[in-house]
Amino acid sequence: MINDIHNNMQQSAKVIPISIAPHWETMIDNRVPGWLLSLIERLKGLKFVPVRKMQRLVFFLFLTTLVACKKEDLGNVDDIPGLGGDTWAATPIDTWIYDSLTVPLNIAVKYKWDQFELSLNKTLVPPKEEKIIPVLSAVKKVWIDTYIAEAGAVFMKRYCPKFFALAGSASWNTDGTITLGTAEGGRKVVLYVLNDFRTKDMTGFQPSDSFNIKQMFHTIEHEFGHILHQTVYYPVNFKTISVGLYTSNWNNVSDAAARRDGFVTAYAESAPDEDFVEMIAMMLTEGRSGFDAIVNSIPAGTSTNNITQAEAKSRLRKKEAIVVNYFKDTWSIDFYSLQTRVRAAVEQLIK
Amino acid sequence: MQKITSYTNYLLLLVSLAGCKKFLEKSPDNRASLESPEQVAQLLGTAYPQGNYMAFCESISDNVADKNNNGGLDLEVLNPFFFKDVTTNEQDSPEGYWNSCYAAIAAANQALEICSNASDSASYASVKGEALICRAYAHFMLVTLFSKIYDPATSDNDPGIPYVTTPEKVIFKNYDRKTVAYTYSMIEKDLTAGLPLLDDKRYTVQRYHFTRAAAYAFAARFYLFKQEYDKVLAYTNLVFPQSSNVGATLRPWNTTYLTLTYRELYARYATVTEPANLLLVETASLWGRNYYNQRYGMNAAKRTEILNNNVTGGDYAFTRQTYTVGTDNYLLPKIDEYFVRLSVNATIGYPYVMIPLFTTEEVLFNRIEANIYLNNLNAAIADLNTYASTRIRFYDATTHNITAGKMETYYRTGDDRINALLTMLDFKRAEYVQEGMRWFDLLRYRMPVTHMTEPDKKTFTLDADDKRRVFQIPESARLSGLALNPR
Numbered sequence: 108m109i110n111d112i113h114n115n116m117q118q119s120a121k122v123i124p125i126s127i128a129p130h131w132e133t134m135i136d137n138r139v140p141g142w143l144l145s146l147i148e149r150l151k152g153l154k155f156v157p158v159r160k161m162q163r164l165v166f167f168l169f170l171t172t173l174v175a176c177k178k179e180d181l182g183n184v185d186d187i188p189g190l191g192g193d194t195w196a197a198t199p200i201d202t203w204i205y206d207s208l209t210v211p212l213n214i215a216v217k218y219k220w221d222q223f224e225l226s227l228n229k230t231l232v233p234p235k236e237e238k239i240i241p242v243l244s245a246v247k248k249v250w251i252d253t254y255i256a257e258a259g260a261v262f263m264k265r266y267c268p269k270f271f272a273l274a275g276s277a278s279w280n281t282d283g284t285i286t287l288g289t290a291e292g293g294r295k296v297v298l299y300v301l302n303d304f305r306t307k308d309m310t311g312f313q314p315s316d317s318f319n320i321k322q323m324f325h326t327i328e329h330e331f332g333h334i335l336h337q338t339v340y341y342p343v344n345f346k347t348i349s350v351g352l353y354t355s356n357w358n359n360v361s362d363a364a365a366r367r368d369g370f371v372t373a374y375a376e377s378a379p380d381e382d383f384v385e386m387i388a389m390m391l392t393e394g395r396s397g398f399d400a401i402v403n404s405i406p407a408g409t410s411t412n413n414i415t416q417a418e419a420k421s422r423l424r425k426k427e428a429i430v431v432n433y434f435k436d437t438w439s440i441d442f443y444s445l446q447t448r449v450r451a452a453v454e455q456l457i458k
Numbered sequence: 459m460q461k462i463t464s465y466t467n468y469l470l471l472l473v474s475l476a477g478c479k480k481f482l483e484k485s486p487d488n489r490a491s492l493e494s495p496e497q498v499a500q501l502l503g504t505a506y507p508q509g510n511y512m513a514f515c516e517s518i519s520d521n522v523a524d525k526n527n528n529g530g531l532d533l534e535v536l537n538p539f540f541f542k543d544v545t546t547n548e549q550d551s552p553e554g555y556w557n558s559c560y561a562a563i564a565a566a567n568q569a570l571e572i573c574s575n576a577s578d579s580a581s582y583a584s585v586k587g588e589a590l591i592c593r594a595y596a597h598f599m600l601v602t603l604f605s606k607i608y609d610p611a612t613s614d615n616d617p618g619i620p621y622v623t624t625p626e627k628v629i630f631k632n633y634d635r636k637t638v639a640y641t642y643s644m645i646e647k648d649l650t651a652g653l654p655l656l657d658d659k660r661y662t663v664q665r666y667h668f669t670r671a672a673a674y675a676f677a678a679r680f681y682l683f684k685q686e687y688d689k690v691l692a693y694t695n696l697v698f699p700q701s702s703n704v705g706a707t708l709r710p711w712n713t714t715y716l717t718l719t720y721r722e723l724y725a726r727y728a729t730v731t732e733p734a735n736l737l738l739v740e741t742a743s744l745w746g747r748n749y750y751n752q753r754y755g756m757n758a759a760k761r762t763e764i765l766n767n768n769v770t771g772g773d774y775a776f777t778r779q780t781y782t783v784g785t786d787n788y789l790l791p792k793i794d795e796y797f798v799r800l801s802v803n804a805t806i807g808y809p810y811v812m813i814p815l816f817t818t819e820e821v822l823f824n825r826i827e828a829n830i831y832l833n834n835l836n837a838a839i840a841d842l843n844t845y846a847s848t849r850i851r852f853y854d855a856t857t858h859n860i861t862a863g864k865m866e867t868y869y870r871t872g873d874d875r876i877n878a879l880l881t882m883l884d885f886k887r888a889e890y891v892q893e894g895m896r897w898f899d900l901l902r903y904r905m906p907v908t909h910m911t912e913p914d915k916k917t918f919t920l921d922a923d924d925k926r927r928v929f930q931i932p933e934s935a936r937l938s939g940l941a942l943n944p945r
């Protein structure tokens with residue numbers, strides 16, 4: 108049998124262990140009337156019902172369909188609703204996306220519910236409407252604007268993913284991890300956990316929320332890192348720095364333990380490619396002094412994998428050097444300057 | 459002027475006829491005829507089954523689970539997972555493997571016919587030896603997968619597979635399955651006749667042929683299945699001569715392999731320069747991509763079950779070369795695809811993988827098993843320790859030493875020999891994960907297999923005596939008068 112060539116460029120994802128994930132709020136909020144609650148609980152048992160604000164809608168649709176069963180006339184079958192895409196009157200969200208992302212960068216954002224853009228085998232919820240502009244404008248400030256300032260608009264227009272799909276909750280995996288974002292083929296990026304996004308300007312901001320914000324930027328820098336190295340590969344000697352320590356058991360390792368082995372996060376232990384983009388993401392979102400603090404936080408002594416403090420530090424520094432040189436040689440970007448801009452933008456949102 | 463032209467033409471015609479003479483002396487029949495031992499040896503390059511059993515063997519085994527992701531649903535993986543007959547005959551299917559085995563047997567038989575007709579049989583001796591072993595191997599794999607597993611009590615009655623000893627020269631020839639015992643006796647006959655004839659020096663690349671060591675490894679496997687453990691011991695000892703350093707011939711998992719990037723390990727695993735590979739064969743197969751990106755495969759739970767614990771108390775080096783593609787698609791970089799494009803600009807073509815048929819690890823495992831059955835527990839434990847010393851990260855002979863007491867604490871069966879057997883089977887399962895070898899142990903020990911679907915948690919069980927433990931004989935084989943396996 109003749110086959111297609113195998114494309115090794117798989118979907119890549121940013122994943123963290125569940126133990127790190129913050130506590131998720133209960134799915135039901137006060138806008139749901141009390142009499143519906145018990146029904147919703149029962150509906151949730153059926154598993155296929157998207158929860159939260161669609162619940163009422165689903166319930167009424169359910170009633171409507173029962174009514175509709177009586178009719179025998181199928182109506183005009185040529186007019187299939189939704190064929191050719193949904194249409195709706197533009198809301199301020201749509202206008203904002205069009206003006207800020209679509210016109211300058213040709214980026215489309217799908218925030219309305221369409222599970223076919225996500226994973227069909229996961230229980231997910233759509234993003235809250237009020238989160239969409241804050242998240243996207245933050246992403247624009249932290250990620251797009253900084254790259255444009257360093258590398259120019261043409262660079263960003265060429266390489267930025269052209270399609271964003273948004274989900275409100277995280278994507279829970281069976282192996283004890285959650286997926287925060289995925290990148291596919293350099294074109295599409297899915298961002299999860301939008302509903303936990305809260306900047307310091309928003310009501311109910313708590314210091315612990317800064318974790319979620321950093322996580323969001325970390326995810327997008329991570330995915331964009333994948334796109335960059337999938338376009339031009341990084342120097343292969345990067346892979347030999349931590350060879351023999353990569354493991355699929357990374358989710359049982361804490362970030363602190365990973366750092367003692369010369370990895371910037373536990374997820375960096377999963378594979379060389381992830382290691383590389385985790386370096387990019389951590390260095391950008393933590394800033395240069397933040398990264399130095401991480402390196403200097405490695406305690407004295409030897410790790411369980413026989414890595415000394417000096418060795419762990421030197422490995423992180425070697426990786427840092429390769430990342431910085433890669434940005435300079437391949438993309439003509441001054442990484443440290445980019446780092447300063449990104450960190451400044453992040454700080455504006457959390458401090 | 460016209461005359462001159464015609465004379466010239468006549469002259470040219472004569473000259474060209476003279477040129478034809480030599481050309482016409484050759485027979486116009488351009489089919490290959492094999493006239494020297496070298497030519498027969500070349501034919502034997504195809505006497506090894508160029509099909510891959512890994513996909514269906516791994517998928518029916520207890521090494522896989524439903525990942526409930528949007529992974530591939532190839533029938534070669536999907537059907538065995540649900541213990542159903544595979545309804546395709548492409549590469550990686552049981553039927554495809556059946557065909558590749560009989561193709562190999564046909565090549566061996568063709569070679570043997572020439573050997574027996576040759577006047578100077580002495581110069582054909584080593585070729586004949588290789589052909590006999592190849593014929594025995596292909597039949598052995600067929601009888602293992604398509605007939606009931608050998609059992610001294612029932613094999614005289616269980617239907618075997620046709621043992622073909624002559625080239626097939628008619629379009630439809632009828633064959634008789636006879637019995638498993640008969641097939642085994644024929645395999646043994648070919649094996650013992652072929653072994654003394656082999657000559658390793660004849661091969662250009664030894665690892666692609668039955669060298670003495672590879673043939674001894676095959677003999678050890680055969681007698682293990684036949685439950686003649688003294689012979690297993692004898693043949694394994696021929697692969698590892700006395701006083702040789704067995705550990706040095708195994709894959710250097712906890713040393714060199716941990717210094718390789720995953721691409722380097724992919725490139726190294728099934729190469730001729732890896733001393734652990736005793737016999738390699740090139741197969742047309744999709745397993746190089748399917749072993750991790752199908753829906754039914756090694757997920758996190760199976761990874762943990764197979765690779766994260768062992769009796770020594772140390773960590774397997776395997777865990778530091780295990781990766782995921784996306785989430786939950788776990789893999790060890792073992793099976794590397796070689797893609798042959800249909801033409802220079804094509805993006806379609808034929809995928810191949812090189813697979814190890816015999817490795818030194820299997821020889822060691824077989825020696826351990828034989829020693830357990832022959833009541834040489836200390837020798838078995840010594841070999842278990844040799845294996846562990848090449849597989850455990852930061853191996854320390856004092857802390858990671860395997861003893862009868864340590865195995866009892868881990869397995870708690872109350873029987874040292876059973877503990878040692880379980881240790882060996884778990885080591886073997888981890889060593890060959892994603893290579894389909896687990897199925898052969900599940901067959902021999904009649905271990906039941908349970909698969910559960912996700913997310914609806916339906917379970918499917920393959921009992922110890924389930925009829926579906928035998929892969930179905932291809933429908934097309936009925937044309938040769940074969941009865942299918944009962945279902």
